[in-house]
Amino acid sequence: MKATIERATLLKSLGHVQSVVERRNTIPILSNVLMEARDDGSLRLMATDLDLQVDESVPAQVAQAGATTVPAHTFFDIVRKLPEGSQVELTAAEGKMQVVAGRSRFNLSTLPRDDFPVIAEGELPTRFELPAATLRQIIDKTRFAISSEETRYYLMGIFVHVADDKLKAAATDGHRLARVTVDRPDGAEGMPDVIIPKKCVGELRKLLDEVEGTVEVSLSATKIRFGLGSAILTSKLIDGTFPDYNRVIPTANDKLLKLDPKSFSAGVDRVATIASEKTRAVKMAVDRDKVTLSVTSPESGTATEELAADYGSDNIEIGFNARYLLDILHEIEGDTVEVHLADAAAPTLLRENDNSPALYVLMPMRV
Template sequence: MKFSMERAALLEALGHVQNVVERRNTIPILSNVLMSADNGVINFVATDLDIEISESTSADIAVSGDVTAPAHTLYDIARKLPDGSEVSLSVGSDGRLEVDAGRSHFVLPLLPAGDFPKMTADDFTHDFVLGAAELSRLIDKTKFAISTEETRYYLNGIYFHAIDGKLRCVATDGHRLALCEMKVPDGADGLPGVIIPRKTIAEVRRLIDGLSETIEISVSEAKIRFKVGSAVLTSKLIDGTFPDYDRVIPKGGDKKLVVDNGVFASAVDRVSTISAEKSRSIKLTLEGDNLTLAVNNPEHGNAREDLMVDYGAENLEIGFNAKYLLDVTTQIEARDIHFALSDPASPALVKDPEDDGALFVLMPLRV
């Protein structure tokens, strides 16, 4: 195999696929990227056996063929080469990959292309299209609440489903919940609930970052596929049952709190400076239109700050994890953040007045 291409095109293609490759692999071939050159097109493929990403780009191909080379090493070489340089890749007489650009020369080991695992294509039952901005919003408003607890594997992703004419994404770790929805696109009606893994979400978000084009999505019972320009990401889904999240969304919440989001976030950040690392608990005391944020840490002292708010209901004391509060404030686009509260033991419902399609639930802490 022998081909040459511009450094920027090589870097972009490798950048799209190499992130899926784990830094440490017990199976050597999984550390490599498969490069297939034919008919003026080179196709790059990388996989971790759960996710497969491929990217096609044009190249000047002298000799067709397939090889696999170390993904991260090849990416680092491309990244460090000068802008505008022409990169030539070829298999040498010793069976190793030779990479040449200007006066730079690299030789890399290869593994047989025939050993590279291919992800089987499923019979996808639903095909639909989303704008990159729409998909970014669905991901960004929910991904922060994905659980990292491996024992509850069914919470290690975003629950993606169609319900009541809406395409909805939900994530929860048992302490907080994030929900974001939009009008269901053509082809997604009746989409069964699927759980998209955390790593897949991160890779898709990286692929669509800054794009304005549309994304083609295909879903089956076991896999999901995203087509982003010339890149295709196929991923296994989490085989589990997502909990009945609707039960934990508060329906009462008669105590309404409205506070300037930026002022509130800054105050929470300041006061939580001395909170215990493990619980990060902060107490909110509401009396009339005054909100007191307080932290009492036996080891590091205490802190408090008063804020003017729009409240007016009966007095209330309730505790939350400060980090979780701050995570929610970053998702609010309006000037104000709206809380619906019931009592110290009930979850709080948080909404963005400028985004009816998103809501957040925070479980209280005992303080």
């Protein structure tokens, strides 16, 4: 194999694929990135961890077609440190790949292309397109609520399903729930309910930053593939049953509190400075047209802050985990956040208004 490619093009593509590669691998080939120079004047780069795979083709000058695999992170670091604007010449033969750029020359050990595993997609019967902006919104407004508890592996992803003629995405860790509802795209009717793993969500979000138009989504009950321009991301899905999250979305919370989300977030952040790391509990005393935030810490002391609010129901005192509350408030884009309360022990509903695509449920804490 022999090809020449511009450093910036190679670096960008390598950045997309190498982040899939785990730092520690018991299987040596999984530490490598597959590079395939093709007769059509493209260089294909591919990396996998057996659950997730990124495959991208970029333009290159191909003198001799062929393929090899090189250590992903080492190769990425080399290309990152090469001079800007340089042309990178890649030549692979007899178990080595030579990298030449300007006066720099590297010889890397390679592993055979035939040893490189590729995820078999099988049939992907459901196919539809989503605007990249919609997919970004779905991820940004839900992924903070994904669980990291491995015993509840079925919560370690974003649950995507079709209901009420809408496409819905939800994530929960048992303490908070985030759900986004968007119009169902053509082709998504009858799709299976799927749970997209956390790592796939993270890699997809990085790739979406560079996609302007639409993303092609193809899926079955076990695999999902995203077509993102020159890159294709393929992932296995979580094999589990997501709980019926609709049961925890409160419908009878009759006490409506309205606040400015930015001043609410800043106030919670300030008083939480002295909260103990373990509980991170912030108490909210809700009164006529004001909210008093307070934190009491045995080690540090006390903090209080008063916020103007729009509220006309009975007084209520309720406690929340400050970090969970801040995560939700950071995703509120409008000038108002609605906090629907019932009592100090019941789940609380937060959203911008009843027309907003995202809603959040937060379980209270005893304070």
